[in-house]
Every structure is written in structure tokens, then in C-alpha cells.
Amino acid sequence: MTTWYDEAFRPGAVIKGKWNGHVYVVERLLGAGSNGIVALVRRGNARFALKAGYETVDHQSEINSLLAISMKENSFKNFLIDSDDMMIQGKGISFYVMRYIEGVTLSEFIHKRSQDWIYVIGTNLLRKLTEIHRSGYVFGDLKVENMIVSNYGDVDLIDFGGVSPKGRAIKQLTEVYDRGFWNMGERVAEESYDLFSFAILLLKTLDHRKRFAGFIKTLPQNRELDQLTSIMRENPVAAQLAPFLNKALRGEFNTSEEAIVEWKKLIAGKKVAQSTLKMPWLKICFAASIFICGATIYMYW
């Protein structure tokens, strides 16, 4: 069965905003989730990610949250490019256009490079959370799938469907990242809610035994913090981060500003292994030296 988006999001399809009149050409689909469908689009020479929502009310609330956190002078400024409606089969579908972020998931990044990168990525992610918290909001649905990591451990958050004003109920969550699931606190939009998910995200990424798939199936009365602390005992990087992770899991940080200070103290002096840093210039020099050597041999032979 074909759906409205198969036609609207096929490569080469043209999407025209009803109100702002901007024209986008679809390059390819980037992904589809429970709230909407995201495509890589082109306007002139620029590339963007365009997200069309399944439910107008939820979609509008996602745009409002994104607008609210991008009001301040922070890294979310200019993330939202356009928001409009498109007409498909006589029906109005709302969409918004955002910066296109090239990168990979945190798990892929750590797998390709090394676990040491968690120190850099953790700092960058805490900075992002701090920016959102300063705007009076909480991210809500922090998880591996909702962030993109690029070259030097830069972090971008995507999917703002869970962003809630502080003090309100959490509106979108993913079980194992949710402190309510672990009986460790309420589902209220507090900075400590995001910091709990932050700790889970790091533990899930560092856990070689992939225990989280099993945690989902456990009965509520059997979910214990000890299941999480066992990961810290087994993984050397998680063990180093344990003082921070324990505090975040127990809700002992009131603010992300407080958390980032502690994080920085803990990771001071930790470096990313040189072998995992990409150094294109080194490869270029190496290739050039081989070429010069080859050319010299050829000329004097």
C-alpha cells in the first residue's frame, strides 16, 4: 500500500510551501519515526532536512519548542529554517525545515573510533542540554537515536518532539532512558530528568554485553539501580565516570550547570587516543612522500 509520503518524498519530488512559497527538491529519505518523516532536500545549492508530521497538533508543538529554545544566543539559533504546509492530495500537511546534520549515531562513532571519545562527546552533549535548560525547557526524550555525532565529537540533537517547559509532565519518553521506568523519580520536566537519561545513554553506549534489550523485559519490581552500577564495575571507562554517573542516576544534580562542572573535573587530563583521531594531512603527506620516492627512482633508473 502506498502512503501520501511515498509520492511526496520520492527523489526528485518538489515540495512547495503554501504560505512562505519556498520550493524544496527531495534528494532522499533520511528516516521515519513515530512522529514524522524526514527527507534530505535541496533549495538552490543548500541542503536541509525537512520533517513532515503525521499529527498536526504534535508537529506544531515540536516547532513551538524548537522556536522557544532557538530564541536565545545559542547553538540552536538558525537551526529552524522554515515552517509551512504542503498540499498533498488536497490535504494540508505541516512540515518544518532544519539544518541538515551529517554524522553517525553515538554507538557507531564509538564503535569506529574508541570509547575514549565519550569524554569529548559527553562534554558537548552536556553543553547542549545546558543551553536548552537555560531557555526554560527540558529535552525529555534523550536517547542514542535523537543525536548525531560528527567528525571531532561534535554533537547535534534532533527530534524536538519531547521538549517540554520546565515543571510540566514529560510528554515523550523511551522506556530505558526514563527515570520513572527505573523507579528513580517522577516524569516531570526537570533538569535532573535529562541528566538521568544522559547517564543511561553513556552506560548503554559503553555496555559491551548489550544488557539494555533485556532490561525492557524486566518486571517493574525487579528493576534496580544495581543492574546499572554493574556496568560501571565491568567497563573501565564507565568505572572512571562512576562518581558522575551515580549522582546523575540518583538525581543528585539539580542543574546541568552543576553537572558540567563536576563532569569537567572528572575528565580533566583524559585524552582521546591519537590513533583514533583522523589526520587527513598525515595521510596526504604519506601519499606524497611515496609518490616523490617513486618518481625519483623512476627518473634515475
Ligand SMILES: Nc1ncnc2c1ncn2[C@@H]1O[C@H](COP(=O)(O)OP(=O)(O)OP(=O)(O)O)[C@@H](O)[C@H]1O
Ligand atoms: N536535522 C537532521 N539532519 C539529518 N538527519 C536527520 C535530521 N533530523 C532527523 N534526521 C533523520 O531522520 C530520522 C527520523 O527523525 P526524527 O527522530 O525526528 O523522527 P521521529 O518521528 O520524531 O522519531 P521517533 O520515533 O524517534 O520519535 C532520524 O533518526 C535521523 O536519521
